[in-house]
Amino acid sequence: MAGTVAFGSVPTKLGDVLAAVTEDGVAATSFTDAPDIRARIADRLGLPVVDDFARTAAARDELRAYFGGDLKEFGVAVDWRLMSSLQRQVLGTLFTTVPYGQVVTYGELAVRSGTTVPARGIGSIMGSNPIPIIVPCHRVVAGNGLGGFSGGDGVESKRWLLTLEGHLPPTLDWDL
Template sequence: MNTRVNTYGQPSLEWTVVGSDIGPLLLAATGRGLVSVVFHADVPVRRRALRQLGERFGVEPVESSSGLLAEAIRELSAYFAGELREFGLPLDWSLSGGFNRQVLRELATGVAYGAVVGYGELARRVGQPGAAQAVGVAMGSNPLPVVVPCHRVVESDGGLGGFGGGLETKRQLLALEGVLPAPLF
């Protein structure tokens, strides 16, 4: 395990907020990789997310836009500029487990930029036909949205379905990837 530690021998947990086309995103990383992406990271959202991450990992999150997060910032910037279609970041999956982790890993590796998949199809891909609702729960618990593209999961009838970042954010991400037309204004 390649876990960076701080000067006190504890695992590192670094965070920053970056601007994006869909609003401010809080990024957090451990020595294993990117661990969390949080939408709409205004001050109250940021405080709550950092408190939860600190409690989960037992360390005080440290603000930094270099070190553990430099590559995540670079790749997200390239993604929103339309220059990156596949993330190559190391990911720390410790905030998801079991079925949710299985579904999210399949989503990350099996649904390409510019494509969509239905909840039921994703359930079938992980060997759990009939678990479409559970896939929806996994999408709602995704700690790494955008990078693990839960915005690419839609209803079987073509509806957008739900989205933790809000339906307008989902529309914007799908438009960026060419799945939906860009808004007129």
């Protein structure tokens, strides 16, 4: 899996969302675009960084459309290489079975993905998701509420994403 990684970001209500794109697809996203985050992702991938604006265009366009409320399903290729086989099993199940505007509990996702991982373990897998937003870990909730979220500003970012998707009602100060 030799190759390179290119980075691109888009401004959103939750900050500058960064996408790391290899020849195989989006390998990582972040709620922050900063040189140290880019370096950390490139190091984890073990790939040199290239300046390839064209390679990141589809990911940037789709992220911009999603945050604008115009995209319901990501079509960009996903590069799963930063995930263990268990992460890939659980996050892959999430990616393919929980559409825009719907949620699943941690326990339901464990059963749906065919693992024996307890709900708390599913939460850890969500927290280690290298491709948040595109692989929608924000759609996994606790049985008694929203649960946690490690991206952006934590649970407030999760609440914003679920409001964008129509799962939660907008508050009086909501604006897209």
